[in-house]
Amino acid sequence: MARPARISRALSQNFLADRATAEHVARLAVPHGRQVPLLLEVGAGKGALTARLAPRCHELHAHEIDPRLVPQLRARFSSTPQVRVIAGDFLDTRPPRTPFAVAGNVPFSRTADIVDWCLRATALTDATLLTQLEYARKRTGDYGSWTLLTVRSWPCHDWRLVGRIDRRRFSPVPRVDAGVVRIERRRTPLLEPAALHDWRKLVELGFSGVGGSLHASLRRAHPRRRVDAAFRATRLDPRVLVGEVPPDHWLRLHQELSS
Template identity: 60%
Template sequence: MLSQNFLADRGAVARVVRAARPGPEDLVLEVGAGNGQLTRALAARCGRVLAYEVDPHLVRALAADCAPLGNVTCRGEDFLGVRPPDAPFAVVGNIPWALTARVVDWCLSAPALTSATLLTQLEYARKRSGDYGRWSRLTVLTWPGHHWRLSGRVPRSAFRPVPGVDAGILRLERRSVPLLPAAALPAWRRLVELGFGGVGGSLHGSLRGGYPRRRLDAAFRATRLDPATPVGYVWPEQWLTLFRLLHAPPRVPADQG
């Protein structure tokens, strides 16, 4: 069971489904279907559910239980080894918390993914969504193409067995229109990696290694960012403004145009 804690509270199941917002035509891939509490609730709202569960005993019981529903396919496979569908799809799951980073990476790399709604440790969900007032490297790095949100909290008492910490409903949405063109993404990644490199004690200090001081100072003034601001306290939107200012083509004087 990969140390998975199963949802045992109907109210918590309903909160996860509301956060996922499945539509009647949607294809949903469920990670770690377990005993089917979430599977059945998703099946009532969406067009088709592919439920993944690696425990052979659980998947057999799940398949028998969901057979009358008609729109659930149970697969006894490792979700992380599955090739993403080519058609648009969403991911929903009460995932094994030890696999959170790998499941998130899978979702981020799937071109046709529209959203992922995942039950994770509350601390992880808060960290990725900026709920602590700080922003992580992964969140900033993927911000042009994905939006991260904390969509709710689930107390540990809603699970069996009861885990040691509460859970968060992490909502990851692929933007229909990216905030940067694909051609700009390599430069964006270099900026973010440099900024989170930890050189200089602040974002400004780290970026001095890659940009002219005068241009960097002007970009920080235009963004209304204190040069002493630690990297984690810079909002993704501020990163985008800095990027656009630092990578804008130089102005050509009017008499030379």
């Protein structure tokens, strides 16, 4: 009867229970056998992924919000000098000022907040996150559609679905499979810094839903003839729904409408 007490539904705890899966995720987080200078792990849990990430890092900060698990983690990694177990909420952490990566088995209920934290961190190089599969597919365009968050961040961040994890690889078993999302900050943004404000305004206007189509929404801020010309240059049907427009087409629309 003691075992269920270790699981917190409030914290959305679903621990990785398969060594091969943990090794696979670690390879996705640190590809090609490289070592990263600093890696922050979200939700270290019982340390399954931590153990696989540690050899790939010069320094690993393993964050765990559940105070019941922290002593076990510290005992397990007491002889692993590059691992520092940090008790508390990852979202309360101030992002490092030097380049760093993020990886982790993200609590499904906190995915959006953790992704936002990563996108705001200016020194982040990449984030490899285990999320609900539906979230991973939506954010990376795997359904053939794109979300506001992905398109808005696209000039600075590349989003990819790099893996799918069967739900039976977790304990307790969640209701859905997981996906591995990799978000990489571009070394060279696709737009100049001065253009990013107008980019965000354009994308948010397009996703506003006014008029029922992207074409109708953009006409709120641009003359129809310019929107028509931009759609012709981008080879977009004026009736296209906003979610059906890939990020590279958005870049062409931005170029045409801001020229």
